[in-house]
Amino acid sequence: MDLFEKKGICPMLIGDNQEAFDSKDYIYELKLDGHRCIVYIDETSTDIRNKRDIKMVEKFPELANIHKQIKSKCILDGELIIIKNGKPDFSEIQKRSLMTNPFRIKLASSKLPASFTAFDILYYKDHSVTDLPLMQRKNLLEKVIKENARVAISRYIEEHGIQFYQLAKQNELEGIVGKRKDSKYYFDKITKDWTKIKYLLDDDFVVCGYILKGGGAISIVLGQYSKKELVYKGHVTLGISTEDFQIIKSIPKISSQLFNKLPTGNDNAVWIKPILVCIVKYMTKTANGSLRQPVFKGLRVDKDPKDCIVK
Structure with missing residues (x-):
């Protein structure tokens, strides 16, 4: 069965925490403090699922139309976050995920709306792209997503992991993730190609x-x-x-x-x-x-x- 139709994807998992390092073979991204999600998008619908394959759009109705910002049918991997006081706030995303009352959800979504930050693409138009090197997948992301307040593309820097980590630490952010530029995407696998460099353990x-x-x-x-x-x-x-x-x-x-x-x-x-x-x-x-x-x-x-x- 086609990957898009099958659903149920278990995302690739980040390897253990290590010290900050510099490498020309790596890119570095902020580690956002939210919920990891896989998003299935076509011309008419947005289907957001957490790592346990639970549908999340009912909890985050403000994200129901992000397919309007996507130029091609695709599957995205990324982080569902709520920004509070200028930073991702895990307690707010956790509280929303546990809500069941539609009125409370609607009130919360207007007061502190969530957003989705995509850092990878797993499927493009009609086929899987997980065998492509990471940097080619990053280029596809740039082509597919038209950013707005509800959907964004994860920014990254090359080579300078130590300096980037220090910047995250100064701002009391969770940390950064280092990823090999040539890494492929493996479902439900912990890989050393992606590594956490965390300030807050x-x-x-x-x-x-x-x-x-x-x-x-x-x-x-x-x-x-x-x-x-x-x-x-x-x-x-x-x-x-x-x-x-x-x-x-x-x-x-x-x-x-x-x-x-x-x-x-x-x-x-x-x-x-x-x-x-x-x-x-x-x-x-x-x-x-x-x-x-x-x-x-x-x-x-x-x-x-x-x-x-x-x-």
Whole structure:
């Protein structure tokens, strides 16, 4: 079946974080703090899907007509973002993704409209272009997209990754991505051809339970998978009055904990079905993998818990 008609694309994944570097063989782009999405566009429709292949246009109706800005039938890879105070704001994109009330969605879309920034093209007119080198795909993007406030093309620089990273750091942006100029696109594959160079470290964790701490706070119990086994990864604090905790609290409880090895200090935990994923920011990791100064960033609906892997 034709790639466009089949849908269900799993995007290529960025390799592990590393130090900033310079290379004539690479381009460098800003790492935008939003939701990665694949967008299927033809003459009459826009179909935006997150990494779990969930349709997103109902949550972001302001993007329903971006096909009018596209000159040819195509499939785009990029980031769904909301700009707040001059920067991409993950909490705003996360809140919108969790909304179900059409009136609240319409109000949010008029107050803080989302946009889509395309950084790759996977299909052009009637055929896949994933075997083309990255720079040829970038040239196609320039031909296909007519930019406006709702759809844009990711800008990049060549060679000077260290300087570009320092600029991102000075502006307290998430970081940059380095990509080999000759890299092809491989579906659902982690590749070293694309590498994260992050200023603000974060990771994805399974929400396994919570502990009431008093004083209007709870402690979320975190886990990640090693093969098929959930591994305990510590705690992160969250306010009890937040919308995120209301969602966590609504998940069905289970009678026993989820880990084979559970450290002390979790005796009073409420265990829940491991179906939610959250992002946690942190300064660094200890030798045993614990997080230093963890900060709860938000729930995310675009990632399967099984994809939260111990690194």
